[in-house]
Amino acid sequence: MKVLRSATAGTLESSDCQVTVEPGEGGIELALESVVISQFGNQIRRVVYETLERMGIVDIKISIVDKGALDCTIRARVEGAVFRANGKTEDLPWGGLIR
Amino acid sequence: MLNAVGREIPEEILRMTGKEVFQGNGHYDGIVYRKHGPKTTCVINSGGSKLKKTIQEVLVECGIRDGMTVSFHHHFRDGDYIVNMVMEEIHAMGIKNITICASSLGKAHDPIVPYIEDGTITGIYSSGVRGKIGEAVSGGKLKGLAVMCSHGGRVRAIETGEVQIDIAFIGAPTCDEYGNCRGIGGRSNCGVLSYAMADAGYADRVVAITDCLVPFPNFPAHISMTQVDYVVEVEAIGDPAKIATGAAKPTTDQRKLLMAEYCTKFVVNTPYFKDGFSYQTGVGGASIASTVFLAREMKKRNIRMRFGVGGLTKPMCDLLINGQTDCLLDTQDFDLAAVESVKDLHHFRISAGEYANPFNKGAVVNKLDFVILAALEVDVHFNCNVVVGSDGVIAGAQGGHPDTAAGAKCAIVVTPLSQGRIPAVCTEVTTVTTPGESIDVVITDYGIAINPARPDLIQAMKNVDLPFRSIEELRDIAYAITGRPEKVQFMDRVVGIIESRDGTIMDVVRQVKPFMFSEERV
Numbered sequence: 001m002k003v004l005r006s007a008t009a010g011t012l013e014s015s016d017c018q019v020t021v022e023p024g025e026g027g028i029e030l031a032l033e034s035v036v037i038s039q040f041g042n043q044i045r046r047v048v049y050e051t052l053e054r055m056g057i058v059d060i061k062i063s064i065v066d067k068g069a070l071d072c073t074i075r076a077r078v079e080g081a082v083f084r085a086n087g088k089t090e091d092l093p094w095g096g097l098i099r
Numbered sequence: 100m101l102n103a104v105g106r107e108i109p110e111e112i113l114r115m116t117g118k119e120v121f122q123g124n125g126h127y128d129g130i131v132y133r134k135h136g137p138k139t140t141c142v143i144n145s146g147g148s149k150l151k152k153t154i155q156e157v158l159v160e161c162g163i164r165d166g167m168t169v170s171f172h173h174h175f176r177d178g179d180y181i182v183n184m185v186m187e188e189i190h191a192m193g194i195k196n197i198t199i200c201a202s203s204l205g206k207a208h209d210p211i212v213p214y215i216e217d218g219t220i221t222g223i224y225s226s227g228v229r230g231k232i233g234e235a236v237s238g239g240k241l242k243g244l245a246v247m248c249s250h251g252g253r254v255r256a257i258e259t260g261e262v263q264i265d266i267a268f269i270g271a272p273t274c275d276e277y278g279n280c281r282g283i284g285g286r287s288n289c290g291v292l293s294y295a296m297a298d299a300g301y302a303d304r305v306v307a308i309t310d311c312l313v314p315f316p317n318f319p320a321h322i323s324m325t326q327v328d329y330v331v332e333v334e335a336i337g338d339p340a341k342i343a344t345g346a347a348k349p350t351t352d353q354r355k356l357l358m359a360e361y362c363t364k365f366v367v368n369t370p371y372f373k374d375g376f377s378y379q380t381g382v383g384g385a386s387i388a389s390t391v392f393l394a395r396e397m398k399k400r401n402i403r404m405r406f407g408v409g410g411l412t413k414p415m416c417d418l419l420i421n422g423q424t425d426c427l428l429d430t431q432d433f434d435l436a437a438v439e440s441v442k443d444l445h446h447f448r449i450s451a452g453e454y455a456n457p458f459n460k461g462a463v464v465n466k467l468d469f470v471i472l473a474a475l476e477v478d479v480h481f482n483c484n485v486v487v488g489s490d491g492v493i494a495g496a497q498g499g500h501p502d503t504a505a506g507a508k509c510a511i512v513v514t515p516l517s518q519g520r521i522p523a524v525c526t527e528v529t530t531v532t533t534p535g536e537s538i539d540v541v542i543t544d545y546g547i548a549i550n551p552a553r554p555d556l557i558q559a560m561k562n563v564d565l566p567f568r569s570i571e572e573l574r575d576i577a578y579a580i581t582g583r584p585e586k587v588q589f590m591d592r593v594v595g596i597i598e599s600r601d602g603t604i605m606d607v608v609r610q611v612k613p614f615m616f617s618e619e620r621v
Contacts, residue, residue: 015519035616036520038490039584062162068519071582 009080015077017066024059135260173203174289178341198222202294206230226497251455251502267302274309278327279320285311290432296450359388379408410601416440431507455502464506481535493585504537522577
């Protein structure tokens with residue numbers, strides 16, 4: 001899947017995260033801001049990269065403002081932002097690419 | 100050197116402070132020492148008044164100079180104006196290397212951060228620091244050390260002379276021109292002046308600052324004229340709306356209500372829950388709900404409390420009004436109902452020393468049956484952290500946590516299993532403030548763990564229908580939800596000390612390192 005335009009998903013509420021994606025410049029570029037960065041920064045990065053890899057994304061600028069979201073939430077927000085950036089908002093592959 | 104809670108205390112810090120490592124709660128029981136006496140300036144001919152016009156004038160009279168220790172009390176909480184007003188004058192006079200000995204410092208004191216940065220303030224001795232001061236200290240901006248003490252430990256340090264106060268500043272809601280201070284009767288009432296009493300008794304110079312000067316005698320005095328050198332009248336000593344708030348609305352948070360329910364059920368099934376029991380709790384939603392639930396159970400079972408201790412709030416004062424307790428012992432008032440209750444004949448004001456000093460001949464905390472506490476983190480050894488946030492930044496205060504936990508027969512920590520993504524039950528707390536030997540039970544929304552060191556409590560709960568688990572199980576559940584947290588990255592430099600009640604070192608706090616991703620490829 002490809003990131004064709006910029007898109008966002010998520011909120012800045014506690015235990016959520018806001019993910020903004022836009023087309024990359026030849027690679028994955030992650031900017032992370034998190035209230036739990038000192039304890040979960042590496043874990044969040046791992047989840048983001050795994051999610052992007054699963055979706056076949058290799059070229060993306062992704063910025064995340066995290067308010068203490070759990071892994072499942074981060075995954076869902078990344079998937080949401082990527083699908084929106086791809087223009088796909090209907091007939092989503094629940095249980096397939098979206099877990 | 101390794102201490103009794105398994106923390107490595109650097110030799111350099113032991114040398115620098117002359118302190119020893121923590122060796123257990125009872126290590127100094129029975130120790131003999133001579134108390135420190137203040138340098139006292141007698142007032143024989145004063146013309147009947149101790150009034151000075153300005154803070155600046157009084158600082159000059161007190162001989163303010165570089166390197167002095169000045170003290171404050173925190174009964175005005177987030178509404179306090181005194182610390183900033185005094186420090187602003189000290190700064191304007193170009194004085195350097197001041198140590199602030201405050202019973203606590205909060206976000207009301209953010210404006211003094213520049214004075215930390217420019218070397219006006221180089222030492223802090225306080226129950227804790229929050230807000231921007233906490234960030235400044237954790238960021239390495241304080242030249243000396245921030246020593247975090249408990250309420251009882253602070254009195255010990257003052258009475259032994261370990262901390263010598265040159266000038267004590269007492270915010271007095273009412274005061275007469277001769278220095279009799281009261282916590283009530285004025286515009287900015289805080290109820291009691293308990294934390295300031297050791298300061299008044301042991302500081303070389305004592306200055307009362309008031310915004311409500313009343314005719315002599317302002318009796319019964321909470322702090323006596325016999326201890327006060329000067330009185331200054333200012334426009335306002337605090338913001339009444341932030342000193343004592345309206346009664347907190349009863350919580351509707353289902354998680355807190357569930358924990359309060361567990362807590363009450365636990366309490367009533369202990370052998371200590373009988374006529375004449377004693378009880379202390381804090382101001383959190385779950386604590387307040389627990390008090391309300393407990394009052395219901397007491398009524399149902401016809402059991403009366405002998406005394407309640409606080410940090411008081413309306414639900415505690417209601418026990419007195421409804422005849423469910425004989426008396427209240429008060430060191431601080433959190434809401435207007437508690438301030439109002441101070442006038443009740445069975446609502447006794449006590450000093451912080453009477454409350455919790457481990458080095459006097461017996462404090463109130465030793466007579467507690469139950470204390471209900473909160474914690475930022477509690478680990479599988481039942482050690483608690485209430486001072487340092489999980490991000491490594493100092494963001495809280497010891498308060499009476501270690502004092503009451505050590506004294507009470509049954510010390511209960513109530514905390515949600517996770518706060519956002521931060522697990523409250525963990526393998527190792529970021530910083531130890533209260534040793535696990537003091538904590539008897541941990542109550543979370545996912546279950547309850549009794550300290551294995553308390554087989555009697557485990558036995559008492561044998562047939563009680565509550566979700567008991569081991570502390571390790573609670574941690575595992577927490578980690579299954581949040582993921583396993585990594586350890587915060589610190590620099591080598593020690594910026595703060597967690598001082599235990601007896602003055603030994605419980606733990607050190609290091610300067611935080613900005614987060615860096617690990618190098619492993621993902």
